[in-house]
Ligand SMILES: Nc1ncnc2c1ncn2[C@@H]1O[C@H](COP(=O)(O)OP(=O)(O)OP(=O)(O)O)[C@@H](O)[C@H]1O
């Protein structure tokens with residue numbers, strides 16, 4: 280045996296036998312685990328922390344090797360680091376690599392491989408550590424604070440698997456209050472341990488909790504949930520949205536139109552959130568109901584953890600769009616039609632492909648002339664049928680080139696417009712105040728619609744929402760003056776980079792809305808299996824990204840936090856990487872139950 284294996288044997292023996300009493304004393308310090316994994320090592324390598332590069336390697340004791348995984352979190356104390364007697368400092372780090380290195384002359388080129396006397400005792404198992412933060416513990420005040428890593432730990436210092444969830448929380452900068460997303464995990468195993476995993480929360484300062492001045496809620500900095508089909512995007516999202524629903528108020532500027540109409544003097548009011556969900560598969564409607572598979576014991580356990588549980592009942596209202604030949608079959612809903620007036624000032628909504636400039640200008644002129652005939656006092660409403668007739672009779676007075684007029688007619692007439700506009704007894708405009716009620720979850724199911732019809736209906740609806748949110752002098756100050764989280768499942772269908780004018784128009788509006796989200800209290804929550812298709816500008820504004828399991832060909836085309844791009848392809852249902860503002864990307868395991876009904 281060489282000197283170094285003697286050292287190891289001495290240390291190994293120490294751990295098992297004589298150190299008992301000494302460890303009892305260390306237990307008094309709450310920030311460290313009671314057992315070390317090994318120690319900071321120097322042999323054959325350098326130990327350094329620099330501005331751009333750092334290298335910290337730990338030797339792992341033989342009996343600790345099997346349980347360790349890449350991604351595990353460890354801490355290393357800095358003894359006598361501060362001159363304050365009541366302060367301790369530890370380095371929080373993640374295991375970046377696990378590696379065997381020979382420490383004697385190993386020859387495993389022999390018959391019988393593992394049965395020869397070559398084995399763990401001849402090998403060092405070393406762990407490359409990725410330093411995250413220094414966490415300072417003030418024992419008198421019992422507070423933890425986080426600092427950047429500005430020095431290496433001492434060679435020989437014990438390395439502990441992290442057992443104190445608060446060190447982990449502070450070191451990773453995970454908020455201690457907020458919206459519950461899931462529990463922290465490494466390779467699917469909860470950390471620090473199964474019984475008491477660290478809850479991962481999204482920052483959500485609000486007026487109800489008296490924390491509104493502590494920064495911007497993550498919801499108004501936009502979220503993306505991406506994952507392959509069946510990986511649990513909708514399940515995960517229902518659980519998150521249930522946490523965001525109804526109970527918190529946020530400060531918002533009262534729009535001038537509303538101040539005027541209601542004689543309001545305040546510039547800022549504290550208002551409940553409207554959570555507005557676009558539901559292409561009629562799944563979010565189920566958030567009204569309890570999950571019949573969730574036992575009362577489990578529900579209580581979750582509530583004790585601070586997780587909101589249970590169907591939303593009347594706090595969730597359903598508004599389904601009707602078209603010419605499709606009626607929703609869901610119970611207890613209100614139906615609305617898309618009025619042709621949504622096209623006023625938005626000729627793009629009538630364009631499924633890009634026309635030449637003269638045609639586009641002519642379409643704009645025709646629509647301006649048509650809508651110009653209705654003033655505020657008029658009892659007549661513009662309708663699509665009326666527009667078609669009017670165009671036939673008057674088109675040549677507005678457009679005096681026959682070819683251009685024919686091109687205009689080809690584009691603005693067609694069965695899809697007959698199907699979409701002006702159906703049902705109540706229009707989107709009439710329901711706007713009810714739909715954007717504060718403290719309400721509004722779900723718009725479109726499972727009864729198909730193809731281009733569904734698309735046009737939703738593009739019109741989303742344009743109505745976003746323009747009323749970002750414009751000035753808006754028609755519906757209810758939308759502008761309400762803090763709102765807009766959830767779009769299958770978001771790649773509507774928010775992708777495209778040259779189709781209709782979608783492009785919406786995307787441009789959304790880009791602007793996403794930029795102004797914090798000011799206007801407008802959050803976008805996108806759910807998709809094709810994150811690579813979402814418009815880049817919108818993605819850039821999306822600060823929280825939750826990646827569930829994804830196929831390798833998609834991982835290649837998007838930016839996944841680098842420690843996870845290999846592993847994400849093997850993720851099980853509910854296993855996710857969460858990348859949130861100011862927080863290091865980490866693995867999180869979402870709840871295996873849905874806190875509301877999810878029947879599929
Ligand atoms: N963490 C989880 N644990 C156990 N079951 C889950 C988990 N997440 C999802 N499931 C179940 O897996 C199924 C698929 O989940 P979900 O509908 O959320 O997938 P999805 O990613 O939205 O799929 P799609 O792309 O088809 O919309 C559902 O039955 C759901 O209840």
Ligand SMILES: [Mg+2]
Nearest residue numbers: 512513514768
């Ligand atoms: Mg889904």
